[in-house]
Amino acid sequence: MKLVVAVIHDRDQKRTSDALLRAGFKFTKIASTGGFLREGNVTLLVGAEPDEVDPLLGIFKECSRTREQYVNVLPPEATPVGSFMANPVKVQVGGAIAFILDVERFERF
Amino acid sequence: MKLVVAVIHDRDQKRTSDALLRAGFKFTKIASTGGFLREGNVTLLVGAEPDEVDPLLGIFKECSRTREQYVNVLPPEATPVGSFMANPVKVQVGGAIAFILDVERFERF
Amino acid sequence: MKLVVAVIHDRDQKRTSDALLRAGFKFTKIASTGGFLREGNVTLLVGAEPDEVDPLLGIFKECSRTREQYVNVLPPEATPVGSFMANPVKVQVGGAIAFILDVERFERF
Ligand SMILES: Nc1ncnc2c1ncn2[C@@H]1O[C@@H]2COP(=O)(O)O[C@H]3[C@@H](O)[C@H](n4cnc5c(N)ncnc54)O[C@@H]3COP(=O)(O)O[C@H]2[C@H]1O
Numbered sequence: 001m002k003l004v005v006a007v008i009h010d011r012d013q014k015r016t017s018d019a020l021l022r023a024g025f026k027f028t029k030i031a032s033t034g035g036f037l038r039e040g041n042v043t044l045l046v047g048a049e050p051d052e053v054d055p056l057l058g059i060f061k062e063c064s065r066t067r068e069q070y071v072n073v074l075p076p077e078a079t080p081v082g083s084f085m086a087n088p089v090k091v092q093v094g095g096a097i098a099f100i101l102d103v104e105r106f107e108r109f
Numbered sequence: 110m111k112l113v114v115a116v117i118h119d120r121d122q123k124r125t126s127d128a129l130l131r132a133g134f135k136f137t138k139i140a141s142t143g144g145f146l147r148e149g150n151v152t153l154l155v156g157a158e159p160d161e162v163d164p165l166l167g168i169f170k171e172c173s174r175t176r177e178q179y180v181n182v183l184p185p186e187a188t189p190v191g192s193f194m195a196n197p198v199k200v201q202v203g204g205a206i207a208f209i210l211d212v213e214r215f216e217r218f
Numbered sequence: 219m220k221l222v223v224a225v226i227h228d229r230d231q232k233r234t235s236d237a238l239l240r241a242g243f244k245f246t247k248i249a250s251t252g253g254f255l256r257e258g259n260v261t262l263l264v265g266a267e268p269d270e271v272d273p274l275l276g277i278f279k280e281c282s283r284t285r286e287q288y289v290n291v292l293p294p295e296a297t298p299v300g301s302f303m304a305n306p307v308k309v310q311v312g313g314a315i316a317f318i319l320d321v322e323r324f325e326r327f
């Protein structure tokens with residue numbers, strides 16, 4: 001048994017949880033905070049057999065990786081209502097890390 | 110030193126904490142959420158010497174294991190007040206897991 | 219890569235976080251509760267390279283160790299306003315623990 005401790009972005013939490021459930025993973029969610037940005041994120045504890053670790057990391061890569069998204073950054077006071085914002089802004093979102101720890105013993109009660 | 114990471118059911122939290130304190134264990138409690146039922150549960154971190162791990166697991170078995178309880182499931186609108194509910198329903202409650210990790214080094218400040 | 223799981227006192231959280239950021243450590247903060255005093259404290263997860271562990275523990279020793287402070291314990295109803303409290307009381311504050319775990323594999327997405 002391995003214990004995977006992963007930190008994922010708040011916005012990716014629902015997508016990642018749903019993908020973990022569909023794949024039959026059991027896991028526990030803990031609310032946490034990033035040290036640098038001080039934004040809310042989620043720490044996941046996932047106990048998995050050694051041959052399940054790669055598929056598990058595949059879900060994090062698919063659902064939580066750092067990626068670029070186009071967003072319309074429209075500060076409310078900056079633009080008269082109805083005018084068109086021609087160039088949306090590209091920002092980086094998401095991002096996740098995972099520590100894989102060896103479990104000496106696992107018990108279920 | 111070993112680090113035991115245990116997830117116990119919310120309803121078993123008080124009983125388990127009291128038993129850990131009586132037995133002289135030091136521990137830290139973290140509020141968490143189950144991945145499947147999305148109900149609140151508790152993640153415990155317990156640093157313990159190798160010969161204390163079995164007594165510790167014994168407390169989880171005693172206080173947090175899955176067991177059957179009879180409960181009167183009386184949806185408020187379903188029964189006229191005062192009528193008798195002959196057959197209480199048997200449900201499973203509790204349940205806990207524990208990961209035992211090896212600690213390379215432990216420091217107290 | 220090592221994973222350091224540290225529990226520090228609430229009152230030392232800001233000082234310790236600032237020192238970790240200044241030293242370039244990446245970390246995640248989790249609100250937690252002490253098993254014995256049932257007071258709020260903070261559990262930090264810090265992934266660090268082996269040669270960074272000693273400087274990291276140095277920050278906990280510097281910012282979070284148990285120390286004695288003089289406090290004026292003035293229960294509001296006990297003293298007429300303006301009278302002088304001759305002997306402030308010495309109490310112990312702070313205190314921290316750290317578990318250093320070996321990380322089999324670390325991934326960033
Ligand atoms: N000193 C610094 N200088 C410049 N940029 C910095 C930085 N520290 C962090 N960043 C950047 O800010 C993002 C958010 O970091 P935060 O600490 O809020 O949130 C982090 C933190 O909660 C956790 N994390 C990352 N590395 C960690 C580590 N070694 N140990 C424990 N937690 C870590 O994962 C979250 C996402 O990390 P990710 O690397 O994807 O994304 C990081 C990284 O791109």
Ligand SMILES: Nc1ncnc2c1ncn2[C@@H]1O[C@@H]2COP(=O)(O)O[C@H]3[C@@H](O)[C@H](n4cnc5c(N)ncnc54)O[C@@H]3COP(=O)(O)O[C@H]2[C@H]1O
Nearest residue numbers: 026027028045046047116142143144145146147204205206
């Ligand atoms: N995919 C699935 N299909 C059918 N039934 C499922 C299921 N996933 C979970 N269950 C059942 O639901 C109970 C609650 O799961 P939950 O994920 O909410 O709450 C879990 C979760 O927070 C944690 N947990 C269990 N296994 C874990 C693992 N491998 N890794 C991390 N956390 C785990 O311990 C709590 C209690 O687990 P326990 O096994 O006693 O009890 C589980 C199990 O009996």
Ligand SMILES: Nc1ncnc2c1ncn2[C@@H]1O[C@@H]2COP(=O)(O)O[C@H]3[C@@H](O)[C@H](n4cnc5c(N)ncnc54)O[C@@H]3COP(=O)(O)O[C@H]2[C@H]1O
Nearest residue numbers: 135136137154155156225251252253254255256313314315
């Ligand atoms: N059974 C007992 N009898 C007498 N005094 C007791 C005691 N248990 C704890 N104490 C004292 O009370 C302080 C606060 O403990 P608490 O459990 O609330 O808060 C603890 C707990 O959250 C965590 N902790 C300490 N040892 C731990 C361990 N082995 N495993 C997990 N968490 C631990 O670190 C916090 C600070 O611990 P620290 O040792 O600096 O400081 C401890 C210790 O000085």
